[in-house]
Amino acid sequence: MRRRALITAVAAAGLGLAAPSVHAQGAAARTLRFVPQAGLSSIDPVWGTQYVVRNAALLVWDMLYGIDSQFRPQPQMAEGHETSADALVWTIRLREGLRFHDGAPVRGADVVASLERWMVRDPMGQMIRALRQELSASDDRTVRLVLSRPYPKLLHALGKQSAPCAFIMPERLARTDPFAEIDEAVGSGPMRFRADLWDKGRSAVFERFAEYAPRQEQPDWLSGGKRMALDRIEWRSMAVPDEAAAALDSGTVDWVETVLPDLAPGLRRNRSVAVEIADPMGAIGAIRFNHLFPPFDDVRVRRAVAIAADQGDFMRAVVGADDVLWRFCPSFFTPGTPLYSEEGGEILSGPRDLEGARRLVVAAGQQGAPVVLLSADDVAPLKAMADVSERLLGELGLSVERVATDWGSVAQRRARKDRPDQGGWNVFHTWHAGADCATPASYTALRTNGPDAWFGWPSNAGIEAAIAGWFAAEGVAEEREAVARLNAASMEFMTWVPNGLFMSYQAWRRSVSGVGKGPMPVFWGVQKT
Numbered sequence: 186m187r188r189r190a191l192i193t194a195v196a197a198a199g200l201g202l203a204a205p206s207v208h209a210q211g212a213a214a215r216t217l218r219f220v221p222q223a224g225l226s227s228i229d230p231v232w233g234t235q236y237v238v239r240n241a242a243l244l245v246w247d248m249l250y251g252i253d254s255q256f257r258p259q260p261q262m263a264e265g266h267e268t269s270a271d272a273l274v275w276t277i278r279l280r281e282g283l284r285f286h287d288g289a290p291v292r293g294a295d296v297v298a299s300l301e302r303w304m305v306r307d308p309m310g311q312m313i314r315a316l317r318q319e320l321s322a323s324d325d326r327t328v329r330l331v332l333s334r335p336y337p338k339l340l341h342a343l344g345k346q347s348a349p350c351a352f353i354m355p356e357r358l359a360r361t362d363p364f365a366e367i368d369e370a371v372g373s374g375p376m377r378f379r380a381d382l383w384d385k386g387r388s389a390v391f392e393r394f395a396e397y398a399p400r401q402e403q404p405d406w407l408s409g410g411k412r413m414a415l416d417r418i419e420w421r422s423m424a425v426p427d428e429a430a431a432a433l434d435s436g437t438v439d440w441v442e443t444v445l446p447d448l449a450p451g452l453r454r455n456r457s458v459a460v461e462i463a464d465p466m467g468a469i470g471a472i473r474f475n476h477l478f479p480p481f482d483d484v485r486v487r488r489a490v491a492i493a494a495d496q497g498d499f500m501r502a503v504v505g506a507d508d509v510l511w512r513f514c515p516s517f518f519t520p521g522t523p524l525y526s527e528e529g530g531e532i533l534s535g536p537r538d539l540e541g542a543r544r545l546v547v548a549a550g551q552q553g554a555p556v557v558l559l560s561a562d563d564v565a566p567l568k569a570m571a572d573v574s575e576r577l578l579g580e581l582g583l584s585v586e587r588v589a590t591d592w593g594s595v596a597q598r599r600a601r602k603d604r605p606d607q608g609g610w611n612v613f614h615t616w617h618a619g620a621d622c623a624t625p626a627s628y629t630a631l632r633t634n635g636p637d638a639w640f641g642w643p644s645n646a647g648i649e650a651a652i653a654g655w656f657a658a659e660g661v662a663e664e665r666e667a668v669a670r671l672n673a674a675s676m677e678f679m680t681w682v683p684n685g686l687f688m689s690y691q692a693w694r695r696s697v698s699g700v701g702k703g704p705m706p707v708f709w710g711v712q713k714t
Contacts (some may be wrong), residue, residue, distance in 0.1 A: 215416035217697065217713055218438040219706070220429045223564045224386035224422035226593025228378065229366040231306050234348040234629060234639070235596050236618070240705050243407070244391050244418070245286075246352035246372035249277060249296065250344030251407030254703065256623070258344035259408035261400065262291070262353060262373070264326075272335040279326040282398050285355050286377045293322025298359035300343075303351045305363035308632045308639075309342035310351070312656075338626055338656065346407055346620060346704060347627040375399070375411045375709060376418065386593045389420040404709050411709035414699075418708060424563035424591070433458060433692055439713060440693040442706055445565055446507040449690050456695075462510075463691035464704050466519060466619030470499055470570055471630065472682040475611050476643040478604060480551035480583065487679040489549075489581055491532050493542035496685035498577075502569035503687050514686040517631060517675050519619040524665055529673030533683065542581055552582045557605040559613035561592035570614040570684065578612075599640045613640075619686065620704035624664075625655045625671060633680060641681070648674045 223237045230242035251261040260266075264278045283291035297320055304310035304317075319331035336342075343351045354372065361367050370378035376391035383389050399410035421438060423429040430448040432438040434455055444452065444460065452458045472490060474481035481487055500511035514520055515530030527534070546552055556578055560571035571587065578585045588598075588610075595613055603609035617630055625631060631652065635644035651674050655667035693700050699711040 215414075215713070217415050217418045217440065217708070217711065219418060219420050220423050220432070220438050220441040221420050221706075222443045223561070223592040224424070225383075225389045225420060226386045226591070227366060227596065228370040228380075228383075230352050231303050231349045231363060232366045233596055233600065235592070236348065236705065237592070239346075239348040239350060241378075241389065241391075241420070242350070242352055242372075243374070243705065244376040244708060245370050245374045245378045246354065247283075247374045247411075248344055248351050248353060248407070249279075250340050251409075252341070252344045252346050253405040253408040256341075256620075257408075258340035259402070259405075261344065261408060266340075272337070273332050275330040275332075275339065276323075277328045277330070279328075280398070280400075281326070283373055284396050285373045286371050286394055287355070288396075289355060290325070291353065291373050292325040292356070293328045294325075295356045295359065296328045296353055297322050298356040299353045300351060302354075302359045302361065302363045303349060307342075307349045307351070308629050308634075308637075309338070309345070309627055310349075311634070311637055312336065313339065313342060341626055344407065345627040347618075347629060373397070375413045386591060387422050391418040391420075392416065399709075404707070406703060406707065413709055414712040415708065422563075426565050430692075433694065436694060439697050440691070440700065440706075442691055443565070444690040444692045446505045446510055446690065449692070452692050458692055459695055459700075460690055460692040462688050462702070463706075464619065464688065464702060466522075466623075466704065467512075467686045467688040468616040468618050469514060469517070469519065469622055469686050470503065470566070470616050470684040471614065472570070472574060472684055473599075473613050473615055473630075473641050474643075474679075474681055475605070475609065475641050477602060477641075478609070478611065480546070480549065480554040480556065481611060483549040483551065484679060485545045485549040486551050486554075487682070488532065489542035489545040490577070491676075491679050491682050492535070492538045492545075493581060494533075494577060494682055494684060495537050496533065496683075499570055499573050499684040500687055502573050503566045503685075510689070511685055511687040514683055517622065517628075517672055517680075517683055518668065519622045520686060522619075522623040523661065524624055524668040526665070526669040526672045528669040529676035532676055532679075539580060546581050546583065553584055555606065556583045556585050556611045557609070558585055558587045559595045559598060559610050560587050560589045561595045561614070562589045563591040566616065566687070566689070567592065567595075567614045574612065574614065602642070616687075618704040625652050625668065630681065631671070631675060633678070643678070643680050645674070645678045645680070648678060648680070 249263045250258040264280045266277045304314040316332040375397045379390040393416045399412045402409040426445045429441045504510040515533040561567040629639045632638045633643040633645035633648040651671035658664040658667045
């Protein structure tokens with residue numbers, strides 16, 4: 186069906202509904218129907234780094250600290266902390282009355298087990314793990330961490346918004362192998378996960394946790410009092426963007442996380458719908474390589490992709506003709522942020538050189554090499570990027586096998602280190618929120634620490650040294666110099682290819698209030714009338 190016809194049909198169907206009873210109206214006002222960016226196929230927020238999983242986990246679990254909109258860590262589950270004069274001993278005290286959804290109290294032992302599992306998978310956690318001399322629970326409300334040398338960004342690591350976050354789980358769940366998925370979602374956050382109503386990849390239900398004790402401060406991103414005005418949140422995945430827009434237009438759903446640009450004008454004509462940019466910091470699109478196998482284990486082939494790619498092709502495929510929604514980005518860092526650098530970015534900003542790129546592929550002995558391209562066709566921006574890459578890689582003389590599937594399946598397969606022809610992969614597309622790319626602090630995708638790196642497992646000692654240089658920097662001037670060196674080293678190695686910064690629209694019914702802007706949808710403070 187054509188888009189407008191589909192919207193009209195769904196709207197007409199909505200008009201045929203009988204008027205709800207007063208009781209039903211009250212229940213409906215306490216139930217928010219939300220369309221996430223992708224289907225929820227996993228509930229383990231440590232095993233993977235999918236934003237959709239992180240967003241769901243923010244409802245279910247809580248953290249010791251939480252980042253506010255100024256990127257400052259604020260106490261969350263923690264009552265506070267003390268540090269020794271040499272900054273090597275940290276003592277964190279839990280708030281009173283914290284309980285998990287199964288009724289058990291939150292204990293220091295739960296915190297220790299949760300942090301130990303998180304440290305294995307998270308780049309900042311790995312740094313803390315390397316410095317850790319002791320991590321123990323002094324009692325049920327006190328956690329003690331002893332380091333071999335100071336780690337000034339410890340609180341940022343414990344409260345950051347980038348996945349995987351340092352969520353606190355019951356000890357019995359946190360003892361799960363970090364490389365195996367947990368199969369139970371029991372947290373101490375403001376909402377309970379209804380596992381019995383979960384249809385993986387399609388729908389999920391969260392219900393208010395009556396025993397949740399919010400902080401007294403005003404909420405701000407992941408910090409402050411997470412007071413829920415909703416009793417129930419229903420996530421309904423809709424792989425077809427037109428379907429989600431039609432459902433919002435008719436009032437079948439209340440909030441759509443991502444709206445295609447060409448659907449926004451039609452929704453704006455509905456006075457009952459609000460449409461705004463979801464996150465002004467945007468997101469950096471990425472062509473992610475597998476460094477373990479040919480052809481992208483050879484830097485010449487990775488650089489060939491970079492010099493042949495045109496960010497405008499990728500970005501217009503994602504946002505259409507709305508040039509307000511994207512900008513050129515010859516950097517791994519977020520434009521407009523204090524540390525932004527284009528050092529080494531000439532490889533992306535120069536004229537496209539397809540012939541030069543082909544010569545690099547030939548020199549690497551990879552002409553005609555097979556490439557398994559994973560494509561999440563249920564997520565519009567990722568499908569659009571894959572469309573461009575499939576054509577581009579073919580033009581370079583590579584033999585592309587596109588595996589068109591859903592984002593949940595891509596997330597599962599990208600974690601495999603098998604050969605590409607035996608269930609592994611060579612390349613996939615993703616994006617990194619601008620908030621995650623502002624500094625190296627929690628920038629998972631920049632790490633090149635081999636087996637412990639993010640999917641693709643790149644290994645480069647020079648980049649790791651540049652990251653360490655940023656952590657050791659004193660003052661903003663030194664931090665800027667370190668980021669410039671890091672960006673240049675990453676461009677030379679071409680860990681992955683940035684293909685532009687883009688922004689997305691979100692839309693909601695005007696009966697819903699409290700919808701904010703930022704790198705993730707935040708549900709506390711949201712109300713529905």
